[in-house]
Amino acid sequence: xxxxxxxxxxxxxxxxxxxxxxxxxxxxxxxxxxxxxxxxxxxxxxxxxxxxxxxxxxxxxxxxxxxxxxxxxxxxxxxxxxxxxxxxxxxxxxxxxxxxxxxxxxxxxxxxxxxxxxxxxxxxxxxxxxxxxxxxxxxxxxxxxxxxxxxxxxxxxxxxxxxxxxxxxxxxxxxxxxxxxxxxxxxxxxxxxxxxxxxxxxxxxxxxxxxxxxxxxxxxxxxxxxxxxxxxxxxxxxxxxxxxxxxxx
Numbered sequence: 001x002x003x004x005x006x007x008x009x010x011x012x013x014x015x016x017x018x019x020x021x022x023x024x025x026x027x028x029x030x031x032x033x034x035x036x037x038x039x040x041x042x043x044x045x046x047x048x049x050x051x052x053x054x055x056x057x058x059x060x061x062x063x064x065x066x067x068x069x070x071x072x073x074x075x076x077x078x079x080x081x082x083x084x085x086x087x088x089x090x091x092x093x094x095x096x097x098x099x100x101x102x103x104x105x106x107x108x109x110x111x112x113x114x115x116x117x118x119x120x121x122x123x124x125x126x127x128x129x130x131x132x133x134x135x136x137x138x139x140x141x142x143x144x145x146x147x148x149x150x151x152x153x154x155x156x157x158x159x160x161x162x163x164x165x166x167x168x169x170x171x172x173x174x175x176x177x178x179x180x181x182x183x184x185x186x187x188x189x190x191x192x193x194x195x196x197x198x199x200x201x202x203x204x205x206x207x208x209x210x211x212x213x214x215x216x217x218x219x220x221x222x223x224x225x226x227x228x229x230x231x232x233x234x235x236x237x238x239x240x241x242x243x244x245x246x247x248x249x
Contacts, residue, residue, distance in 0.1 A: 013152075023051065026083055035120070036118060037085070039123050047124040138171075
């Protein structure tokens with residue numbers, strides 16, 4: 001049986017497109033017949049909203065961290081075959097407190113049993129450096145980081161890299177890529193062509209700034225579902241295949 005790969009979509013900064021990337025990658029993975037589970041770990045629940053699994057009555061995602069809810073009971077089917085999700089809600093806002101008590105290995109222990117049923121576990125992460133982030137990094141094989149081509153966004157990536165080095169998380173491969181690229185902006189073009197050292201081992205595929213990505217909220221679907229012939233849809237498809245080659249699924 002194939003070994004499950006766990007990919008965390010993360011950035012220290014908010015608003016850089018980690019959730020939209022996670023949704024589009026999850027959709028492509030399932031479309032190409034890889035059984036995929038997306039775990040929404042952000043209390044804001046944006047990924048749950050996009051996937052249409054944010055309507056669970058009495059649902060408490062945070063209960064699993066307290067040992068009061070089996071993980072398997074939290075899974076929800078989406079409307080796409082082979083793609084399931086573990087939704088989020090505001091009960092995760094106190095996850096830091098629980099994970100600070102139990103240590104960074106807890107999420108790894110929770111994720112491990114899903115290897116019997118899934119090829120891919122995707123983690124949509126909150127934008128924070130905290131016990132939650134440390135636990136996520138310990139559980140993941142790959143950390144995919146969307147980076148807007150600006151100096152501040154690159155600085156945030158460097159801070160994440162330095163933090164990973166300080167925690168000696170050797171199991172984790174850092175994979176940045178450029179997102180929300182606006183080729184009308186000189187700085188975006190310059191950083192796209194003259195990649196700084198921290199981006200040179202990242203993905204070559206970049207995602208354009210696009211109104212179609214913003215419209216994901218209207219359709220509650222990945223871009224290729226409602227605008228399959230647009231540059232953004234083609235870019236996400238290319239990103240998926242380049243990432244697939246990197247993780248050797």
